[in-house]
Amino acid sequence: MSLIVPSNASPRPSGELFSDYLLDAAYDEMFESTGAARPHCRALFDELRAASESGLSQRQMEADKAFLMQGITFTVYGDDQGIERIFPFDLLPRIIAAGEWRTLERGLTQRLTAINLFLKDVYHDQRILDEGVVPRQLVQSCRHYRREMRGVHVHRDIYVSVAGSDLIRLEDGRFVVLEDNLRVPSGVSYMLANREATKRVLPGLFDRYHVSPVAHYGQALLATLRALAPPSTVDPTFVVLTPGVGNSAYFEHAFLAREMGLPLVEGRDLLVHDNVVYMRTTAGLRRVDVIYRRVDDDYLDPLAFRADSHLGVAGLLNAYRAGNVSLANAIGTGLADDKALYAYIPAIIRFYMSEEPILPNVDTYLLDVPSDRKYVLDHLDSLVVKAVGESGGYGMLIGPHSTAAERATFKAKIEADPRNFIAQPTLSLSRSPCFIDGRIEPRHVDLRPYVLYGDTVTIVPGGLTRVALRKGSLVVNSSQGGGSKDTWVLAE
Amino acid sequence: MLLSRVADSLYWIGRYLERAEHTIRLIDVRLDLELDRRPGAEGWDFSRFCSAVQCAPEQELPRNPTELVETLVFDPANRGSVLACVTSARENARQVREEISTDMWEQLNALYLRLKQVRGEGTWSARPHYLSRLIFEGVHLFEGVTDSTMGHGEGWQLLRVGRFIERAAATASLVDLQFRGAPRLPANHVEWVGLLRSCAAFEAYCRHYTADVRPDRVAEFLLLNAEFPRSVRFAASRVEAALRAIAQVTGRGAGGRAERLAGRLHASLDYGQVDEILGEDPHAYLEGIGLYCAQIHDAAHQSYISYPIESALPA
Numbered sequence: 001m002s003l004i005v006p007s008n009a010s011p012r013p014s015g016e017l018f019s020d021y022l023l024d025a026a027y028d029e030m031f032e033s034t035g036a037a038r039p040h041c042r043a044l045f046d047e048l049r050a051a052s053e054s055g056l057s058q059r060q061m062e063a064d065k066a067f068l069m070q071g072i073t074f075t076v077y078g079d080d081q082g083i084e085r086i087f088p089f090d091l092l093p094r095i096i097a098a099g100e101w102r103t104l105e106r107g108l109t110q111r112l113t114a115i116n117l118f119l120k121d122v123y124h125d126q127r128i129l130d131e132g133v134v135p136r137q138l139v140q141s142c143r144h145y146r147r148e149m150r151g152v153h154v155h156r157d158i159y160v161s162v163a164g165s166d167l168i169r170l171e172d173g174r175f176v177v178l179e180d181n182l183r184v185p186s187g188v189s190y191m192l193a194n195r196e197a198t199k200r201v202l203p204g205l206f207d208r209y210h211v212s213p214v215a216h217y218g219q220a221l222l223a224t225l226r227a228l229a230p231p232s233t234v235d236p237t238f239v240v241l242t243p244g245v246g247n248s249a250y251f252e253h254a255f256l257a258r259e260m261g262l263p264l265v266e267g268r269d270l271l272v273h274d275n276v277v278y279m280r281t282t283a284g285l286r287r288v289d290v291i292y293r294r295v296d297d298d299y300l301d302p303l304a305f306r307a308d309s310h311l312g313v314a315g316l317l318n319a320y321r322a323g324n325v326s327l328a329n330a331i332g333t334g335l336a337d338d339k340a341l342y343a344y345i346p347a348i349i350r351f352y353m354s355e356e357p358i359l360p361n362v363d364t365y366l367l368d369v370p371s372d373r374k375y376v377l378d379h380l381d382s383l384v385v386k387a388v389g390e391s392g393g394y395g396m397l398i399g400p401h402s403t404a405a406e407r408a409t410f411k412a413k414i415e416a417d418p419r420n421f422i423a424q425p426t427l428s429l430s431r432s433p434c435f436i437d438g439r440i441e442p443r444h445v446d447l448r449p450y451v452l453y454g455d456t457v458t459i460v461p462g463g464l465t466r467v468a469l470r471k472g473s474l475v476v477n478s479s480q481g482g483g484s485k486d487t488w489v490l491a492e
Numbered sequence: 493m494l495l496s497r498v499a500d501s502l503y504w505i506g507r508y509l510e511r512a513e514h515t516i517r518l519i520d521v522r523l524d525l526e527l528d529r530r531p532g533a534e535g536w537d538f539s540r541f542c543s544a545v546q547c548a549p550e551q552e553l554p555r556n557p558t559e560l561v562e563t564l565v566f567d568p569a570n571r572g573s574v575l576a577c578v579t580s581a582r583e584n585a586r587q588v589r590e591e592i593s594t595d596m597w598e599q600l601n602a603l604y605l606r607l608k609q610v611r612g613e614g615t616w617s618a619r620p621h622y623l624s625r626l627i628f629e630g631v632h633l634f635e636g637v638t639d640s641t642m643g644h645g646e647g648w649q650l651l652r653v654g655r656f657i658e659r660a661a662a663t664a665s666l667v668d669l670q671f672r673g674a675p676r677l678p679a680n681h682v683e684w685v686g687l688l689r690s691c692a693a694f695e696a697y698c699r700h701y702t703a704d705v706r707p708d709r710v711a712e713f714l715l716l717n718a719e720f721p722r723s724v725r726f727a728a729s730r731v732e733a734a735l736r737a738i739a740q741v742t743g744r745g746a747g748g749r750a751e752r753l754a755g756r757l758h759a760s761l762d763y764g765q766v767d768e769i770l771g772e773d774p775h776a777y778l779e780g781i782g783l784y785c786a787q788i789h790d791a792a793h794q795s796y797i798s799y800p801i802e803s804a805l806p807a
Contacts, residue, residue, distance in 0.1 A: 068605065069598050069601060069602060069605075070594075070597075070598065070601075071586065071589075071597065071598075071601050240590075244587075245583070245586055245587045250586075251589075254586075254589035254590050255589070257589075257590035258589060258590040258594075262590070263495055263498075263590070264589075264590045265495060266497065268497070269495050269496070269497050271801060273801075273805055279495060280495065280496045280497075280801075280804075281493045281494060281495055281496060281742075282493060282494050282495075282496055282499045282646065282738070282742045282796040282797070283493040283741075283742035283743055283744075284742075284799075284804040285801070285804045285805060285806075286493065
């Protein structure tokens with residue numbers, strides 16, 4: 001006679017590889033709280049239950065090898081023997097249902113439309129500042145606000161052509177925007193490479209799903225750039241500008257140039273003469289009309305910005321102001337992804353679009369607002385504090401994981417320069433099943449879809465799902481133990 | 493039309509891979525000859541050998557074949573080592589990823605990773621020939637993949653300019669070294685066969701002259717043969733043709749300096765006589781070929797890569 005012992009433990013999904021799978025308050029991308037697979041994940045779950053550890057390990061190795069052979073690597077340290085590592089790739093795709101994606105699409109389109117209207121306004125009429133919807137002081141104190149751009153006509157008023165907003169999913173399953181990346185968002189090559197890898201190693205799974213393709217991203221990006229060509233040009237020349245082979249995203253720059261069939265140039269390949277940009281070719285100098293630049297504002301033009309930059313092109317800003325060349329993204333877009341300005345994006349959407357935001361923000365405390373600051377300083381142990389100018393997961397205090405000494409350091413920093421910090425509640429990112437050390441375990445994930453703004457708004461159905469591969473970690477950045485996985489948006 | 497920087501990288505990919513192949517072939521032949529050496533016979537001259545591969549290390553010379561392979565194949569500090577050449581070719585390829593095909597990149601990357609792996613395993617010395625096969629095959633596959641997956645336009649021509657300039661200079665220098673170091677008469681038959689094999693030319697030579705190996709014929713074959721792909725004449729004709737094609741594509745018109753220099757070198761080999769070459773001052777002649785190659789390099793660099801901006805601005 002067997003006795004079923006009632007257990008207080010939370011439910012677990014059935015299946016041998018899932019024996020360590022934990023379900024708790026965090027939203028699980030694959031399972032409902034009862035431990036049953038969500039309807040759109042059932043086919044994947046069936047496959048995984050039938051899979052063996054060795055079979056999955058084999059596929060994982062094949063995928064890793066493919067990344068290595070393609071040279072999708074970063075160098076750990078840079079001598080002659082520099083060790084190249086691949087960015088960790090998790091085998092199991094993250095699946096997003098068609099209905100959920102529709103909402104994201106609408107929300108991101110609305111958000112980027114409002115942001116472009118905002119940038120046009122701030123760099124011209126400043127209506128939103130005059131009406132006090134966004135504090136003038138906040139804009140003017142932003143490190144990425146460029147006075148040089150006041151009154152400069154940007155072709156078709158497209159400031160942000162390419163955006164990559166980071167979304168997370170809360171415990172109730174709602175997607176919210178954690179931050180907007182409006183300068184030179186990276187990672188889209190991983191979206192494409194991850195899909196290629198999954199197609200190679202899990203071809204059978206594609207038969208069971210109708211996955212929306214992402215491979216046309218290159219064409220979509222080129223079409224977006226075409227919208228920027230100065231009207232006077234007949235047969236415009238487009239280039240991709242990279243800081244060079246030493247940049248950690250160099251692989252992506254070369255990848256996108258190849259996908260679009262455009263030359264990949266460095267600053268030293270370009271020169272400006274009479275406010276016209278040329279590139280140095282074997283057939284002499286050739287005029288350049290549109291630059292998809294992957295170099296930050298600071299380094300673009302040593303005459304206008306950082307004089308010590310060797311990555312840029314002397315005189316580029318003047319050529320841009322003269323309307324002889326277009327840049328994607330425009331100069332000064334970093335204003336709108338400032339972490340403090342982020343708190344105003346819902347108000348910005350209401351102001352320009354007269355609509356309610358479709359995708360909510362995370363609650364954000366601005367530390368130069370005295371009442372917010374007092375609250376935050378009293379609750380440092382439960383909040384996440386971020387420096388507004390930092391990215392890549394640096395300059396952060398994660399309250400619940402912090403020591404008293406770290407909190408004291410941050411308190412001092414905040415009091416010294418409150419404008420430089422924001423605070424947000426500690427959020428539980430959703431979790432997605434990952435294949436780790438021969439088991440399937442849940443790990444925290446976020447989602448970065450790529451939004452293209454040209455003649456129309458195009459969002460290739462997919463994105464980069466970043467994974468915090470360290471158990472319990474909430475940090476998904478690749479510089480801090482993060483990896484990524486393929487993201488499937490199901491077709492209707 | 494290519495970016496000048498990209499053109500430069502493509503040219504160097506061609507050169508570096510040719511250099512890697514040349515070096516490993518010399519080592520391969522040398523290690524093989526060593527196995528035939530009679531016990532007690534004089535060993536080989538490492539310093540002469542190192543000058544033949546144009547990467548004489550600054551420090552002390554290797555003392556035995558194992559050290560030689562370590563230095564000339566794997567030492568990353570030795571810029572002429574095979575691994576350093578493959579690494580440089582790959583680094584250049586990485587910087588022009590958008591211009592070359594994915595297959596080309598993956599082939600070159602595979603060669604690089606394989607070499608690093610073999611070096612890490614440290615077992616190559618048991619089977620040195622396996623190591624040389626790996627490199628020959630890697631380079632040959634790259635050339636084959638290049639010819640079949642890359643458009644035969646300007647970029648492809650630049651790879652060829654690099655490859656054949658390197659080959660012309662290396663072959664001439666190898667022949668020069670042999671004539672300076674060894675007596676004219678076939679006193680040491682093995683050395684002359686070794687020279688032919690170092691240019692992968694032994695079989696082709698035999699088909700042309702029979703297995704009767706004579707120094708003047710070896711020189712004639714390696715310098716003046718029109719059909720053998722590793723002869724200096726053949727290489728010069730390919731350099732000239734590639735430069736002419738590039739001049740045409742870039743709208744520079746015929747008669748540029750690099751093209752004229754390459755044409756003159758080619759013509760001198762087309763109409764050269766081996767008895768004249770060997771009768772006068774073979775060393776000066778062979779050294780002259782190397783200098784010519786250097787001039788062609790400089791002229792091409794000035795026309796396409798480092799030209800003064802003032803000359804190219806719109807009026």
